Amino acid sequence: MSIQIYILSKLMQGDNYPYKLKKELSEPIPFDKMGNLTESKLYYHFDSLTKQGLVEPREIIKEENRPDKxxxxxxxxxxxxLPLKIYELFEKANKVSDMVVGIVFIRHADKNRIITILEKKIADYYTKQTNLNNMYAQLSENQSLQGNAHYLQSYIHHSIEHEIVWLEKLVEKLQTNII
Known part of the structure; x- marks a missing residue:
């Protein structure tokens, strides 16, 4: 889905071709390698978007001694x-790191709707944290599991806290139009 959001967002700026988008992703920072995006994957997503009726071929550029574009x-x-795909990305994301493409192209969506999605995620994280604390309280009553429970509680608690902090920062930046 992130690749399709990237393609659609770039096409909102103007007509383009897959190889050029791949090249833009690789310079100056090799995001394509970091995201394991190959040319064949990019072409696959262009084909998929074409079948969905979201993009269409405009022209073929022929150059001597070069492949057609x-x-x-x-x-x-x-x-x-495009905005619906961005909302879906935010809804399905488990971590802020899963939202990167959505954050980069957030201008194509309604920020208030995204804030609502994020606030729900934050509330869900707080609920999850409470439920896990209750579960670990029961586990730690068992002497043989006490060390395990403490380690797991600490790890999961810090992971959840980390996500909450970054989600709250994202909401704040959206509300103040920094993003």
Whole structure:
């Protein structure tokens, strides 16, 4: 889904072709390698978006001694679907790191709707934290599991706290239009 959001967002800026987008992802920071994005994956997603009616081929650029370049454009349906894909990405994300592409292209979505999604995630994390604390309290009553329970509680508590802090910072930055 992140790759499709990236493609649609780039096509919102103007017609483009897969190889150029791949090259943009690799310079100056090799995001393509960091995200294990190969050219074949990019072409696969262009094909998928075409089948969904979200992008369409515009022209083929022929150059001597070079492969043909198929240029794509976003469709009206693609413009409508882009924010929905961004909302879905935020809803399905388990961590802030899963939201990176959505954050980068957040300008294509309604920030208030994203804030609502994030606030629900924060509330869910607090609920999860309370439930885990209750569960670990029961586990630590068992002397043989006390050390295990403490370690797990500490690890999960810090992981959840970390996500809550960064989600709250993201909400604050969205509310103050820093992002």
């Amino acid at each position: 198929q240029v794509f454009a976003i469709t009206d349906k693609g413009r409508e679907q």
